[in-house]
Amino acid sequence: MAxxxxxxxxxxxxxxxxxxxxxxxxxxxxxxxxxxxxxKLGETVRENLEVQVYLERNLPETELLRLQQDLEHQPYVAEKAGRAQVRFVSKEEGARQLLETTGEDFHNFLDDNPLRDAYVLKVNPTHTDTASLRQLGRSLGQMRGVFEVQYPKSLFTSINQNLARVSLLLVGFAAVLVVVVVILINNTIKLAMFSQRLLIRSMQLVGATRFFIKQPFIRRATWQGFASGFLAALVLLVLLQYAYYEITQLRLLRDDYLIGLLLAGVLGLGTAIGFFSSFWAVNKYLNVSLDELY
Incomplete structure (x- = not known):
């Protein structure tokens, strides 16, 4: 018999x-x-918002090049792979796009192309708020050779408002969730330490110092927090890769640097909570009376 x-x-x-x-x-x-x-989705949406800069008619090639260089050096113009997101749309290309969109050719009833050459630029996400866009419109309108600046003001405003509401909601919920999780982990460790209260008192009675008593409990709880953080980071990484496999479009929102910081934060949070929770719990049982232990 075992x-x-x-x-x-x-x-x-x-x-x-x-x-x-x-x-x-x-x-x-x-x-x-x-x-x-x-x-990342909010940034992507903002980066794809475009401003049309319509030009004066019959600008020489040198003026077009100068204007493009000026636009590319503006701080409100978005960049991708180190290149400013500015592209030239001639009035002929604009006519082709209009024909593809509406299916009607204005050449049937007009002798001349009424459209203008234009530069289309994408706006840096940090400059998509209402005040920055207003300043952007004034700045572009004062450039030599610019006839008119157009951008969907109502769309910009709607996107900014919706993103602000969603961000506020998510951040608020995240703050509550962090508090709940920290309390949950703290209570878990405290309950584990509760089962050791008599051992702690026994060590006190035989003359062990406070540091000697604390050390093994704090070290064990810290390593448990570290191990839990490591396992949680591993699980999150596996779930994330599975999500990318199932939803390939989700890869467009991937930011390895921020994801790495998040996983490191999970590891650090587990370790820190393990350390401080055990530290406070051991201190508590070192200071309570004998009657309070039961």
Whole structure:
């Protein structure tokens, strides 16, 4: 007959603690990934908003080149792969685009092309608020050779307002979630430490110093927090890769740098909570009276 396994002094369900902390960190990490991709989506939407700069008629080639260089050096023009997002649309190309869009050719009833040459530029996401766009319109309108500046003001305003509302909602929910998860992990470690209260008091009674008593508990809880953070980061990485595999368009919103910071934050959060929760819990049981231990 097998003898029952004897528990070692000071042992408690380590696997259960690590599992509980890992689960809590995965929840907050998933919401963090949602925030990152929502932020990237907002930037992508803003980057694809365009401003049309219509030019005076019959500008010479030198003036067109000068104007393009001036536009490319403006701080409100978005860049991609180190190149300013400015493209020239001739009036002939504009006529072709109009024909493709409407299906009607104005050459049938007009002798001349009434459209103008234009530069189409994409706006830096940091300059898409109402005040910046107003300043952008004035700045472009004062350039030599510019006839008119047009951009969908109502669309810009609507996008900014909607993104602001969604961001505020997500950040508020994230703050609440962080508090809940931190409290949950803290309570998990405190419950584990509760089972060690008598051992802590026994060590006190035999003359062990406070530092000697604290050290093994804090070290164990810190390593458990680190292990939980590592496991949570690994789970999040696997889930993220699976999401990219299932939804290929989601890869367009990928930002490896921010994702790396988030995973490091999950690892650091687990380690920090493990350390501080055990530190406070051990201090509590070092200072309570004998009657309060039961």
């Amino acid at each position: 003898r029952p396994r004897k528990k070692t002094l000071g042992s408690y369900p380590t696997l259960l603690v690590v599992f509980s902390i890992t689960l809590a960190l995965v929840v907050i990490g998933l919401f963090g990934l949602l925030l990152l991709h929502a932020h």
